Amino acid sequence: MNVELTELTRRFGHTQAVAGVTLEAGPGVFGLLGPNGAGKTSLLRMMATALPPTSGTLRLLGRDPGGYGPRREIRRRLGYLPQNLGYYPGFTVADFVEYFALLKDMPPRRVARAVATAIEHVGLGDKARSKLRTLSGGMLRRAGIAQAIVNEPELLLLDEPTAGLDPEQRVAFRALLREFGQRSTVIVSTHLVEDVAAACTEVTLMDTGRLVFHGTPDELIARGEGSGAAGDAPLERGYSAVLAAARSGVAARS
Amino acid sequence: MTAAGVHQAASGAGSAPAARPGPAWLRLAWLYLVSRRAPTALVLLAGCGALLWAALHLHWTVAGGPAAQMLFPLVTEAGAAAVIAATTYGPFGEPERATGRRLPYLRLGVTVGLTAAAIGTLAIGSTGGYLPGGLAAMARNVAGITGVGLLCAVVLGGMLAWTGPIAYWVLAEGALANGLTTPWVWPARPPLDRGGAICACLVFVTGLVLITVRGVHESVRDTTT
Amino acid sequence: MTAATDAPVRRPLAPAGGAVPLTAARLLRLELRHNAMPWLLPLIAALFWFDSYRPSTSMPPYWVLRTFWNMGQGATIIDFAPFVAGAAAWVGSRDGRRGTADLVTAAARPRWAVQLAAWAATAIWAVGGYLAFVGVLFAVYAHQGVRGEPPWWWVAVGAAAVLAFSAAGFAVGALYPSRFAAPLAAFGAVFAMLMSSRIGFSHTSGWAQILPTNSNGNFQPDSGMLYPWLPDLPIARIMFLAGITVAALCLLGLPAAAGGPRLRRAAAVATVAGLAAAGAAAGLAGTARLGPHGLVIPALHDAASDRPIANVPDCEGSGFRVCLNPDYRPELTAVTAALAPVVREVAGLPGAPTRATQVAAAYSAGEGQGGQAMTISGRPPVLGMPLGALGIPGAFGWTDGEVAGQLRLLFVHAFVGAGTSIGTPAQQAVQAALLQGAGLPIARQPNLLASAGLWSLARTTGGPAPGPPPATGPVYAVARRLAAMSAGARHAWLAAHLAALRADHLTLAQLP
Numbered sequence: 001m002n003v004e005l006t007e008l009t010r011r012f013g014h015t016q017a018v019a020g021v022t023l024e025a026g027p028g029v030f031g032l033l034g035p036n037g038a039g040k041t042s043l044l045r046m047m048a049t050a051l052p053p054t055s056g057t058l059r060l061l062g063r064d065p066g067g068y069g070p071r072r073e074i075r076r077r078l079g080y081l082p083q084n085l086g087y088y089p090g091f092t093v094a095d096f097v098e099y100f101a102l103l104k105d106m107p108p109r110r111v112a113r114a115v116a117t118a119i120e121h122v123g124l125g126d127k128a129r130s131k132l133r134t135l136s137g138g139m140l141r142r143a144g145i146a147q148a149i150v151n152e153p154e155l156l157l158l159d160e161p162t163a164g165l166d167p168e169q170r171v172a173f174r175a176l177l178r179e180f181g182q183r184s185t186v187i188v189s190t191h192l193v194e195d196v197a198a199a200c201t202e203v204t205l206m207d208t209g210r211l212v213f214h215g216t217p218d219e220l221i222a223r224g225e226g227s228g229a230a231g232d233a234p235l236e237r238g239y240s241a242v243l244a245a246a247r248s249g250v251a252a253r254s
Numbered sequence: 255m256t257a258a259g260v261h262q263a264a265s266g267a268g269s270a271p272a273a274r275p276g277p278a279w280l281r282l283a284w285l286y287l288v289s290r291r292a293p294t295a296l297v298l299l300a301g302c303g304a305l306l307w308a309a310l311h312l313h314w315t316v317a318g319g320p321a322a323q324m325l326f327p328l329v330t331e332a333g334a335a336a337v338i339a340a341t342t343y344g345p346f347g348e349p350e351r352a353t354g355r356r357l358p359y360l361r362l363g364v365t366v367g368l369t370a371a372a373i374g375t376l377a378i379g380s381t382g383g384y385l386p387g388g389l390a391a392m393a394r395n396v397a398g399i400t401g402v403g404l405l406c407a408v409v410l411g412g413m414l415a416w417t418g419p420i421a422y423w424v425l426a427e428g429a430l431a432n433g434l435t436t437p438w439v440w441p442a443r444p445p446l447d448r449g450g451a452i453c454a455c456l457v458f459v460t461g462l463v464l465i466t467v468r469g470v471h472e473s474v475r476d477t478t479t
Numbered sequence: 480m481t482a483a484t485d486a487p488v489r490r491p492l493a494p495a496g497g498a499v500p501l502t503a504a505r506l507l508r509l510e511l512r513h514n515a516m517p518w519l520l521p522l523i524a525a526l527f528w529f530d531s532y533r534p535s536t537s538m539p540p541y542w543v544l545r546t547f548w549n550m551g552q553g554a555t556i557i558d559f560a561p562f563v564a565g566a567a568a569w570v571g572s573r574d575g576r577r578g579t580a581d582l583v584t585a586a587a588r589p590r591w592a593v594q595l596a597a598w599a600a601t602a603i604w605a606v607g608g609y610l611a612f613v614g615v616l617f618a619v620y621a622h623q624g625v626r627g628e629p630p631w632w633w634v635a636v637g638a639a640a641v642l643a644f645s646a647a648g649f650a651v652g653a654l655y656p657s658r659f660a661a662p663l664a665a666f667g668a669v670f671a672m673l674m675s676s677r678i679g680f681s682h683t684s685g686w687a688q689i690l691p692t693n694s695n696g697n698f699q700p701d702s703g704m705l706y707p708w709l710p711d712l713p714i715a716r717i718m719f720l721a722g723i724t725v726a727a728l729c730l731l732g733l734p735a736a737a738g739g740p741r742l743r744r745a746a747a748v749a750t751v752a753g754l755a756a757a758g759a760a761a762g763l764a765g766t767a768r769l770g771p772h773g774l775v776i777p778a779l780h781d782a783a784s785d786r787p788i789a790n791v792p793d794c795e796g797s798g799f800r801v802c803l804n805p806d807y808r809p810e811l812t813a814v815t816a817a818l819a820p821v822v823r824e825v826a827g828l829p830g831a832p833t834r835a836t837q838v839a840a841a842y843s844a845g846e847g848q849g850g851q852a853m854t855i856s857g858r859p860p861v862l863g864m865p866l867g868a869l870g871i872p873g874a875f876g877w878t879d880g881e882v883a884g885q886l887r888l889l890f891v892h893a894f895v896g897a898g899t900s901i902g903t904p905a906q907q908a909v910q911a912a913l914l915q916g917a918g919l920p921i922a923r924q925p926n927l928l929a930s931a932g933l934w935s936l937a938r939t940t941g942g943p944a945p946g947p948p949p950a951t952g953p954v955y956a957v958a959r960r961l962a963a964m965s966a967g968a969r970h971a972w973l974a975a976h977l978a979a980l981r982a983d984h985l986t987l988a989q990l991p
Contacts, residue, residue: 050581068739075587086578090513099509103586103593108501147582291658298659305670316676326677329669336662343658413569413576416662420561421522423669427557428530 002185008056017042019209029181031196034206048080079153089133100147118150138164174199212246303379310383321430332423334372339403343412391445398454404461510600542627553692564648565665571649575656589738626806628703632713639720646727689764699773700867711776722757817883820917832862840868896981905985911958
């Protein structure tokens with residue numbers, strides 16, 4: 001298993017962003033769905049070792065990121081695209097991807113080719129020498145994806161990766177995810193259920209910091225059939241049905 | 255992927271917060287001030303005043319005659335101008351620019367208000383001590399150097415506007431040391447000198463008008479300020 | 480975007496340790512290409528021209544005078560420091576401002592290492608710019624035929640100061656990534672420089688010598704000409720500034736996010752070491768004592784610095800030869816001409832020098848160089864002239880006439896045996912009469928005495944209050960009587976009474 005979380009919790013002051021999440025993940029593409037404020041980003045940040053958990057255990061790629069040495073090893077094998085991508089406007093696309101390749105301790109002799117491959121993978125080959133400040137929002141997002149995949153990570157964490165991408169690019173991106181999922185663990189946090197339907201083998205639904213569903217996309221669709229839940233697509237209806245059930249169950253208990 | 259302990263979520267979001275009391279324009283002005291970090295700027299301006307007080311009461315001077323006595327006060331004046339220039343940076347970018355007609359008034363009001371606050375804090379800091387040139391020269395210097403900072407903000411952006419006041423201070427220091435008396439370096443002119451006052455006012459008003467009408471130069475916004 | 484049909488071969492991660500220098504070099508290259516510092520160099524260049532170069536051009540062509548303001552009093556550092564500190568703060572606050580902190584933290588390379596790469600790029604541009612500008616300045620001086628040796632040690636102090644300001648500014652920005660970080664760092668640098676100047680002017684000894692714009696003891700009058708530039712104080716200052724640089728940078732290695740425990744421990748040790756080095760340097764500066772050629776720090780002093788620079792003097796004159804250090808060659812003719820009337824006036828008298836030679840000046844920490852008396856010694860007597868301590872035409876407002884008058888006055892002052900004091904009334908009267916004979920009317924002599932600094936001598940020896948009195952009173956009355964005698968009679972009287980005059984055995988009443 002590349003990801004093993006046991007009762008993982010994260011608090012920000014009085015707010016519990018992640019409340020006792022337990023899950024395991026091996027190779028494949030896993031979707032992380034949930035409404036705004038469900039804790040998806042906090043969970044991803046903990047898996048990216050950018051945020052320490054408040055309690056619980058976390059093992060990534062067979063290592064405990066609590067120790068500096070194992071954490072560094074994890075980061076060499078990690079790819080992370082945050083929801084709000086920061087960047088240096090004066091860098092070119094190639095500079096930006098190279099910068100993070102170097103930060104990930106990639107062997108220098110591999111960097112140039114890896115950067116070129118990553119940039120081609122996201123379809124920015126003709127923009128490699130363009131400064132980031134000149135790119136559209138979608139292109140910036142793709143540059144962000146490129147830096148995440150440049151080191152061929154074993155654990156790839158993507159938060160809203162398709163924001164700003166046009167439909168054609170989204171289709172290609174899903175194919176890229178499936179390709180990476182053959183050998184790596186890819187966790188995609190997204191609001192777009194069609195991304196989950198097209199690329200993910202399993203999906204997890206979070207709400208108020210807790211896991212309220214896990215299973216295959218088909219199982220999620222099944223939860224929505226006949227429930228009368230809102231949604232234009234089967235997966236959306238399943239999503240709404242699960243959320244409604246989770247919230248009414250909590251309301252009943254309280 | 256396996257998950258254990260699937261929980262059911264709590265009920266939905268709570269009710270919307272109650273509307274805040276007070277006139278809307280006051281609320282807008284306050285939000286604008288906070289977005290420009292004006293409270294922090296006021297603290298820094300007070301710091302400039304404190305520094306001036308220390309310089310005058312502890313007799314911090316550099317040897318070299320009357321001209322050299324102005325160097326410490328001039329640092330506080332230029333520093334205050336740099337703080338005011340730094341507040342011109344806005345974190346919102348295009349969404350803010352695409353709003354109605356209130357933004358120029360906000361820019362004008364905050365800039366003039368902070369300039370007045372800078373002059374006020376420095377005036378307080380100079381009480382009980384000998385301020386070379388007096389309050390008139392200090393006000394002239396603050397306004398003029400603030401104008402330099404505003405012009406830099408229009409050209410370079412709010413985050414780099416500090417380069418103008420610093421460069422102007424170095425220029426003034428050189429002019430004082432070498433006896434240059436061009437009115438464009440007004441700190442080197444006598445306190446009630448008309449030429450120096452005109453030049454300082456001209457620079458301030460030009461910077462103020464440009465900031466009010468055009469705002470600062472924006473290429474890429476910082477995510478935090 | 481594309482998806483390859485074949486899954487690419489997974490290459491194992493190579494051990495990172497062996498490739499660390501290459502990765503660091505490539506990171507540095509990236510940072511150098513995108514650094515903010517180069518954009519400020521044109522502005523600094525303009526200020527450098529205005530503040531460091533232009534004022535120096537009015538000085539006579541001697542390295543010690545041309546570089547007194549820009550190197551000695553730190554004008555060049557003032558031109559650079561605020562912008563370097565501000566730009567470094569801008570670069571240091573980059574991750575906070577751009578929202579890339581998470582991305583950088585989640586990477587394998589320690590955050591501190593990433594920060595050091597960004598700082599190093601800023602420092603390279605800043606120090607490179609400083610050295611380039613100073614290099615151009617010195618090249619212009621060399622082309623203008625400036626004499627003596629350049630103050631290389633003080634160039635190094637300036638470079639160390641630029642480095643220290645970049646480190647301090649970077650630390651401010653990294654720790655406080657706000658819109659106010661850069662202006663705070665920039666004006667903090669200005670304030671630090673002003674305090675350095677202020678303390679420097681009021682402290683002529685002790686730890687304050689360590690401050691980079693403290694000019695006391697820096698520029699000895701004969702530095703780079705008769706004697707080498709003393710490296711003691713520059714070494715201490717470089718040590719101080721290097722300590723600050725190390726401490727500021729290693730401070731960033733202390734937070735938990737900076738790296739692993741070993742790295743952070745090393746950062747803590749280095750921070751303490753940096754502070755200790757700075758403190759030790761200040762302590763060393765506190766032991767500095769003013770030697771004849773500048774500030775000497777015993778623990779750092781090399782005796783070789785006390786040896787004069789070997790040279791073959793340039794000489795002029797057939798009867799009375801005047802010999803100067805070859806760097807003073809342009810002054811030789813004027814000095815010879817200035818001394819000639821006095822030579823004629825005292826020729827043949829006991830103790831009259833047969834030639835004049837330049838001797839080293841002793842640095843005075845007090846205001847002005849007044850009191851650098853000439854000496855007459857040896858057999859046959861030789862006039863020793865500490866020209867480095869005297870006015871030079873063009874320096875600090877000295878005119879040709881004033882310089883010539885000063886030389887004549889000090890020659891006569893030594894001849895009558897007044898030494899380093901203002902002289903007895905009898906000596907003063909004889910001095911005034913001889914000067915009149917040498918072409919300096921008595922009425923003008925009080926101003927000349929003041930400009931030559933003989934009044935400051937009087938201060939140190941407990942004499943009368945400074946300020947030139949009018950040419951009246953009993954001394955000048957006797958002087959006028961003596962000057963009114965025929966040359967032959969005066970000559971004969973002096974021949975008979977000079978020994979007593981020099982031994983302070985003559986009173987005013989005993990003069991004719």
